[in-house]
Amino acid sequence: MAKTAISPTRSENYPEWYQQVVKAADLAENSDVRGCMVIKPWGYALWENIQRRLDTRFKETGHDNAYFPLFIPMSFLEKEAEHVEGFAKECAVVTHHRLEPNGKGGLQPAPSAKLEEPLIVRPTSETIIGATFARWVQSYRDLPILINQWANVVRWELRTRMFLRTAEFLWQEGHTVHATAEEAQEETRKMLDVYAEFAEGAMAMPVIKGEKTAGERFPGAAATYSIEAMMQDRKALQAGTSHFLGQNFAKAQEIKFQNQAGEFQYAWTTSWGVSTRLVGGLIMSHADDDGLICPPKLAPAHAVILPIFKNDEERAAVLPYCESLKNELSTQEYDGEKLRVRIDTRDLRGGEKKWQWVKRGVPLRVEVGPRDVASASVFAASRLMEKGVGVERAKFVADAPKMLGELQQQLFDRAKRARDEASVVIDTLADFEAFFAEGQPGGLAYAHFTDGPEMEAKCKALKVTPRCVPLEPLLGDDGAGECLFTGGRSERRAVFARAY
Amino acid sequence: MAKTAISPTRSENYPEWYQQVVKAADLAENSDVRGCMVIKPWGYALWENIQRRLDTRFKETGHDNAYFPLFIPMSFLEKEAEHVEGFAKECAVVTHHRLEPNGKGGLQPAPSAKLEEPLIVRPTSETIIGATFARWVQSYRDLPILINQWANVVRWELRTRMFLRTAEFLWQEGHTVHATAEEAQEETRKMLDVYAEFAEGAMAMPVIKGEKTAGERFPGAAATYSIEAMMQDRKALQAGTSHFLGQNFAKAQEIKFQNQAGEFQYAWTTSWGVSTRLVGGLIMSHADDDGLICPPKLAPAHAVILPIFKNDEERAAVLPYCESLKNELSTQEYDGEKLRVRIDTRDLRGGEKKWQWVKRGVPLRVEVGPRDVASASVFAASRLMEKGVGVERAKFVADAPKMLGELQQQLFDRAKRARDEASVVIDTLADFEAFFAEGQPGGLAYAHFTDGPEMEAKCKALKVTPRCVPLEPLLGDDGAGECLFTGGRSERRAVFARAY
Ligand SMILES: [Zn+2]
């Protein structure tokens, strides 16, 4: 069996494989602060590409970016009990505003600088943004308010995993205010669509759009929608959420406006977000036992050129050829952007260098040696090709965008095939238990249900959760049926899975 | 006298004028958290444009973005005494990681969740990034490391002022590691140049590049360089800094590498940063008694179109004309970017609407009424024109980029003229004292000096600081001279001023 670049492999130890891919692809590393990661340049460039595309879509859909404080006064979290239950428990609490020498050569929080009211490092910003919106909204003329924030947030997690669950993470949070419930609901669904299109179109990660059951709803939300993806270990990943908050937050935060009839009424709000967790989803959707595979639309580099030479004479022939190849490639366009091309001239053995780029998942790898120069060709491979092939240089330059497009499609198709193969329609509790029994591969189970304690207890026992009730029927579209857990009538199937 | 849109005017009360411009231009507002501001969409869009341009330059000069933790363990600040003195005193200290009910219907930091080691919200990231770099650097082959981070930082300030001095602010911090002192020095100066080119080229804000005196140096730095601008009240604003850190941080953080001879040695590091303070500098460079004036290169919108109509019939003629005008304008380019054009169709009185855009400082304002439609013309004004003029529509579309370029240049010229008029060469202590005497307008004084306690005491008494020793002679380039404060020999003049 061929040796793999990542050890252990997915089948040997999936969680450890994941950590090794993150490391081998130079995406991130644990920092000196418990639960916080350092996002390294290759990982951050992926995030920047995610940001840029989403930001463009947010602006196209009428949203403006703004920035709100990192800190939330503790009293803001006290105001809304349900919200406190959900978010405020594990968080970073700022209690002092000064350090002073502790008399033993070290430092201590200065007792004289204790804050009258502790500040919480934002776990999410509904409360502070809501308080601001309450000042901004007076009249129906001020509506809608369509705001997005790119920010860092902190949730004190006990068990962390790079990108998937970290104490500090980067995200965007959209917050909007509307005059009517209908408009707010429309916004909630519109942004869910933006997320789904991004996940499938740019990340090549197929997702299910659906509504969360009551137990999985965002605290305080009237309805929570999510996009759910399936990772290669058949566990689900919630990749983005969009919340219709009804008037719950508006009432807690006094977001009121005067309507055209001159009457005061509470507004309707939404919030929606995706985070650096998407990078985790991207890894677990596409990486293989040789490391990361970047979907071309998000790849920090579309292609890397690896010059190969043994002496100065060869170097003098190969390097200029590589430079001009890079320049030619960089004039080509893929997906509306110029090709991002790098040359790796580092003083490393060719094999080591090549494998570094395989592990980082660069879509196209081009090796150029003296013989390629002589024959005006290149030795090129896409990340999904077993081996590279010699190809005429001009042809490669012309074909590169097409190769990227094919790779993007291959990744989506492969991920969708894996998901579809792991998706089943289940109609009895016995089958449900068998599907999620220990030692079984599991996957996505489409089953009729009643949202209530019987379902929740059974799911808990099986370590499964209802991921969502799909908005568009995907599997088992047979109308109403019988709830697996209560025997009662069920109108819709939910998708059940183990989840990250 | 004409009524101004901003009250008070600059001459009546400059600090209050500043706050009113920030408010009237919809740039930012105070938040519910002491010392932290909410950056509103118009202000944030300015910052995004600043970011985008700088980020492009950072990447062109070989830097990669990355992200490091928000928190710094207290012990990291203890390690380097000098650094602690300078930065760690007033900061946000996280001491607990959980809230719990306080038994009185509220919340409290949970005593059981007290952190063993307090965490500091980063005031700057030298220590945590340095600890990371120590892991990344092993060999000369790993150098240089050229990293930038876009982030929020917190410094607990007692007296805050939006954009100029806030507890939380947004910035970028470059951090680099080099094998030699020369390379690190070159990097320090290169990034200072990037800042200066940006300030003058994009912000239209003339700056002086110079080196800080010892007392004004970044704690722990071997040399600190800055760009200094003069505001309309003749006070200086430090708009960006670039630090040559020597081996000081490398020694504290054990950033060592094996050189080509196989010997271990300490590396040389730099750091450099600009922040949302630049927005404050932009305001105080260009705004007038009618509000903000956006330099076209950074303006969130280059032009706003204001449709004017009295009834549905006029509306039906005017709006499509405005839409097609917007589309035409948006195909024009200024400074390598498509024109950013908005139509303001809000249901507001024409005068109110127009003045909102004046106060926000949009470079070009275009009013379109039924008569303009009939005559295929527009009524257009740049933000620096007293009144608008009727102009043929096609001509306006063709000329818009040129008008923006002229406005950009006018702003720079005007700011430079104001600075030059307030710059003097001073050769006696008596003149120095008279220049900075209470009731005098002050400005920038170029004077010979010796870096030491006599100068510092005198400056302190006059509430003046040495801003920098200019790298390129600007005024008073008369070689060596006599220090105003000690009578000793002085090789160079420094620029002295009151400062923000
Ligand atoms: Zn919250």
Ligand SMILES: [Zn+2]
């Ligand atoms: Zn520091």
